[in-house]
Amino acid sequence: MNALEVRNVCKMFPGNLANDNISLAVRKGEIFAIVGENGAGKSTLMNIIYGIYSPTSGEILVNEKPVRIRSAEDAIALKMGMVHQEFMLIPRFTVTENIVIGDEPHKGIFFDYKRAVREVRDLSERVSLSVHPEAQVCDLPVGAQQRVEILKVLRRGAEILIFDEPTAVLTPEETGELFITMRKLQAEGKTILFISHKLKEVMEIADRIAVLRRGKLQGIVEKQDTSEEQLARMMVGRDVVLEIPHVESHVGAEAFACHDIHVRNNRGFEAVKGVSFKVHGGEIVGIAGVQGNGQDELVNAMIGFTRPLSGSMELNGSNMRLVTTAALRKQGMSYITEDRARRGLVMPYTVRDNVVMGQHLVRPFSNGRGGMRFDKIAEFAEGKVREYDIRPGDIYDTAGSLSGGNQQKLILARELSLPHNFLIASQPTRGLDVGATEFVYHKLLEEKQAGKAILLISLELSEIMGLADRILVLFEGRIVGETTPDKTTEEALGLLMLGVGVDTKVAS
C-alpha cells in the first residue's frame, strides 16, 4: 500500500520550472530518500506535499485517496509531519512547552503544564527518544533539539514523517543517533521521507531512493541495486570524481603563525586554550575536530572579529595585534566561510555588488575619489560569472536567489580574486552537493599549486584526509595531535577528535 503518492506534479515559479512532471509513490513503512543537488527541486516538492506551496498542476494521494492540501494544517490533519532543517523551536521555552505548543492540554482556560510534562514524558518513553521535558531548549545540543522537533511531530499523530536535510546541522555521532531513531520509527510502521544530498547517508538509511535533477525525476532505485557513484552520476548528469587527486607543490615561506593563543567565546568562556601552529605557502593545513571544539573562536580571532586573550599571531611576518579585518585583508588574507548567509554574502545585493565587496575601494572599481565605477564592476562580474560558472549567470540576480552551490562559487570568485597569499577555508563545502564540492576541492588544490598557504577547517574527515598535507586535531580548544594523511586513518583521527587516548596533562 502506498502511504503517499504524487502524480504529474508541476510547480512553476516565475521564470523557473521548479518541479517538472514528477510522479512517485512511497510505500507504507519504508524509508524513502529524495536526493538531488541544491536547487534540484527537493524542497519545492516537499513544500507542495506539506501544503506550503500549491502545485501548478498534478495531484497528491494520501493512503491512496486523492487529497487537496492547502496548508500545513491540512497536512497535519492527514497525519503528516515535517521536521524542518531550521528548527522551529522557541529557545526560551522548555522542551514540553515547545512540544505541546499549538495544541496545549488545558484546564478551562489555563494551560495544564503538569499534564503536558506527563504527556511528553510518556511519549518520549514510548518511542524511546530521550529528552528532559523541563529543560530549556536553548540549553540543549542540536541533536536533542532535533529530537524535540520529532516528538512535536509525533505528538500530533504523524504517520508520514518528512525529514528535510536533517543531518546538515548534526555532528557524525548525532547523525548516528538520528538514524537509530529513524529505524525505530520505521519499526513502528511510520513512513519516512528523507531529503538529503549526502549520498553516504542515503545509502546507509534509505530503502529506496529517488533522484531529482533540475526539477525532473531522474529515476527511483532500490538501495541494493545502486552505488554512491551511480547516484552521483544521476544527480549531476555526468561522472563525478569523488576521489581527491593528489597534488604536489613546493612548500614555501611561512605565511601565518600563531603562538599559544587563547580566545574567549561570546559567552565569556575560554574556548581556545593555547593553540600554536604555522602555515606555509603551498601547503594545506587541515584542522579536524568535532564542531564546537574551538574552531569558530579560532577563526574569529584570526579574522579580527575577537581579540585573543593572550598569545600572538603573525601574518606574513607582521604582528596581527589590534588590527582590523580590513587591515588583515590588505595584508593578504582571504576567508571562505561556512556561513554564507551570515558572513559570506549580502543576500539582497546583486551578484555584481557582492563580487567586489572588500576590493570596492580600489581602482578600477572605484574612481579613487569615493565614487563607484559600476561599469567596470559589471565587466569584472561578467568575467567572474563565466570563469566560475555561477548560474543562472545574470549578474543582476540577488545573491539570495542563487542556490547554495552557486553562492559558494560566488564567494570563491570574490575571495580568490582578492590579492592574497593566505586563505582560511572554514568548512568550505558545508551544505554543498557533490558537483559544487568537487569544484571547491579543485579550486583549493589550484590555490595550493599557486603557492598560497591554506588553512582548511572541516568537520568532514574525508575532506581533511584528501586535501590536507598536515592535519591538526582540535579537541576542547587544544591541539591534541598532529599527523599527515599517509600516517593515519579516518578511524584513528575520529578517535582523536573525540579525545580518546588524549592525556590531558600532555595536551595542556
Place this chain on the structure above:
Amino acid sequence: MSDNRNIVRWIRSAFGFDRQSNGRGDPLKILVPLVSIALALILGMVVIAVSGRDPFEAYALLFGDSGLIPGSASWKREFAELLLKTALYSATGLSIAMAFKAGLFNIGAEGQFWVGAIAATFIGYWGPFAHLPRVIHPAVCILFAMLAGGCWAALAGYLKVKRGVNEVIGTIMLNWTAWFLITGWLVLGPMAPIATKFISGTYYIAETAKLTRIMPPTRLNTSILIALVAAYATWFLLYKTTIGYEIRAIGHTAVLGMEAPRAQGINVNKRIVQAMFLAGALSGLGGAFFILGLQFQFPNTAIMGYGWTGIGIALIGQGEPFGVILSSLFIAALRTGATSMQVAGIPKTFSNIIEGLAVGFIALQVAVRFYLVKLMERRRLRKAAPESKEAV
C-alpha cells in the same frame, strides 16, 4: 523610441526599482505605495460617508484647494504653500530614509530638526555673521544647521557603536535633551532679546539670512529647490559612491545581525556613525528651512511634528530619495487642502485620517505585497496557459 526607454530607465533607477539597485527589478516597490494610497483614499471616502457627509464634495474641496490642480483664484497661494510644506517634509523624510538605508531607525528627526533650527536662528542673527551678503548668509546658516543636526544624530550613532545603546532609545533621549536645552534655556535665556519684552521667542534673523522668495507675492522660497538638490545628493551618495555602497550593505544585513560587510573588511561602526550624521544633517536642513523661510525666529511655542511626519513620509516613499519627494508632495497636498475643507465645515481630521490610513497600509505592506504578487501571478498564469498548450 530610445529616448523614451532612457527616460523609463532613469525613472526606474531614481526610484530604486531597477535591477541594478535592487536586483529584482521590483515593480512592487512603486506599486505598493500607490495601492496603499488608493486604498487609503477609498477607505477615507467610506469614513466621510459614514459621518454623514458627501465624500465627493469633500474630496473636491480637499484636492481642489491642495495646490495640485491649477485654476482656482487662490491657486497660486495654495501652490506656494504646497511646495513649502513639501520641502519641509522631504527634509525629515530624507533623513529617516537615509537612516533606513543603513538599517537604523532614526526616531530623533524631531530633535535634530529643532537643533538645526536653533543653529540656523543663531547664525541668522548673530553679530559677526549678520552682514554677510544675501545668498551667502542663508547658505552659511544652512551649513551650520546641517552640521548641528548631524552632530546631534551622530551622538546617537556613537552611543550605539561604543556603548551598545539602541539608536531608537538614543535618539528619543536626545529628542528630550534637545527639547529642554532649546525651549527651556536657549529660547528663554541666552537667545532671548532683552531690550524688547514684547517679543517672545528668540531674536529675529537678519534680512540677509532669509531664503530668497521665488514667486512673489506668495512666500514660496528656494527651500523646495534645495530639497530637490538634497534628494538628488542623497540618491547619488547612496547609489553611486563607495560610502553609499557600504551603508546599504550594512542596512541590508543589520536587522538580522549578519556580519557579511564586516567580514569583508568594511568598517561598520564608522559607517553607522556617518550614516547617522547624514540623517541628522538632513533633519537639520528641515529646521533651517523652517527658520529661514517661514518663521524667521525660534518661537516660544514649540515647532512640533515635522520629525514624526518624516517617518510616515519615508515609509510611503519606500526609503528611496525621490520616492520621499513624491510622498512629501502627497502629504503636503492633503494638509494644504485640509484647511479649506475645514472652512467648508468638514473637519480637518479627515485628511489626517487619510494620511494615517496610507501609512497604515504601507505598514501592512507585507500583506499588500502578498495580494499584489498573487494577482500578478494569476494574470501571468492565465497568459502563460494558452502558450504552454501550444508548446506541448
